[in-house]
Amino acid sequence: MLVIGITGGIGSGKTAVTNRFQHHGITVVDADLASRIIVEPGRPALLEIEKHFGKGTLLNDGSLDRRALRDIVFNDPNERKWLEKLTHPLIGQEIITQIQASQSPYTILVSPLLLESAQHKMAQRILVVDAPVEVQVERTVIRDKATEDGVKAIIKVQMERELRLSKADDIIINDKTLDDLYNKVDTLHKDYIALTRVTQ
Numbered sequence: 001m002l003v004i005g006i007t008g009g010i011g012s013g014k015t016a017v018t019n020r021f022q023h024h025g026i027t028v029v030d031a032d033l034a035s036r037i038i039v040e041p042g043r044p045a046l047l048e049i050e051k052h053f054g055k056g057t058l059l060n061d062g063s064l065d066r067r068a069l070r071d072i073v074f075n076d077p078n079e080r081k082w083l084e085k086l087t088h089p090l091i092g093q094e095i096i097t098q099i100q101a102s103q104s105p106y107t108i109l110v111s112p113l114l115l116e117s118a119q120h121k122m123a124q125r126i127l128v129v130d131a132p133v134e135v136q137v138e139r140t141v142i143r144d145k146a147t148e149d150g151v152k153a154i155i156k157v158q159m160e161r162e163l164r165l166s167k168a169d170d171i172i173i174n175d176k177t178l179d180d181l182y183n184k185v186d187t188l189h190k191d192y193i194a195l196t197r198v199t200q
Contacts (some may be wrong), residue, residue, distance in 0.1 A: 002098060005123030007114035010163065011136035011143070011153050012129045013174035018110050020185040027102035031111030031119060034094040035181050038087060039064045045090055051081065054071060088117065095122060105196045113166035115159055115167050125195075127188065128168035129191050130161065 008014045018028045039046045041062045049057055049064065053072060059065045073080040075095050099107050099122065131139075133155060140151045165171060170191075172184045 001099065001102065002125075002192065003123045004106060004127055004192060005114045005120055006108055006110040006123050006127045007112060007164065008129035009131070009136055009158050009164070010112070010151065011138075011140035012131045013139075013172075014110055014112070014129050016128050016174070016181055017127075017172060017185055018108055020182050020191065021108050022191065024186075024189050025104055026106065026189070027098075027104040028108040028110060029095055029098040029102070031091065031095060031109065031113070034091050034098065035087065038094055045083050045087060048081070048086055053079075068080065083117055092118065092122075095119065095183055100141040106192050107112060112158075115164060120163055120167075125169040125192075126167055127170040127172065129172050129174055130172070133161075 002064050006014060006018060018030070022028050041051065046058075049069065053069065055072055057065050057069045057072070068160065070082070073083050092095075095109065099109065109123055111117070114123070114126070120126060136155060137148055137151045140146055140154075142147055144151075170188060172181070174181050174184075174190070
């Protein structure tokens with residue numbers, strides 16, 4: 001199974017890119033979604049989180065209070081390490097399960113932390129979606145109703161743009177129209193289909 005890993009900075013357009021691959025019938029496995037699945041009510045990870053951090057990390061309906069948990073782990077590196085040790089292997093397993101269930105000619109694995117984690121080892125090729133910083137900021141401010149400073153702070157803690165690009169097999173520069181972006185994805189889709197024929 002050919003797995004294409006997709007990553008990019010905040011506001012680069014990863015979702016628009018993966019939506020276009022889905023339009024071509026390609027399975028998209030989303031690491032963010034996997035991280036939500038493993039902490040659903042009744043799952044072992046949520047029980048461990050409640051046991052470790054207390055009931056303050058749960059909402060009234062028994063689901064995870066993400067904001068409360070984020071506040072704890074962002075302010076305490078040791079607690080963040082504890083949480084990562086618990087969740088990262090489970091997220092990895094969930095991703096593998098979804099990839100193995102894929103029926104499309106190749107599979108997309110999209111993750112904002114693809115290159116910062118071991119997740120990149122699950123992919124045979126890395127596609128980086130890139131956009132100029134000012135475009136990233138503008139898009140994210142509009143999309144998330146965030147402040148410019150807030151978005152710039154997120155960009156600062158993400159992997160450096162040049163380093164991310166240096167690890168890419170394929171790059172999409174997303175700085176024009178949606179049609180332009182779709183054309184770039186369509187071209188790559190044809191390339192990946194051709195690759196699957198070579199590797200089979």
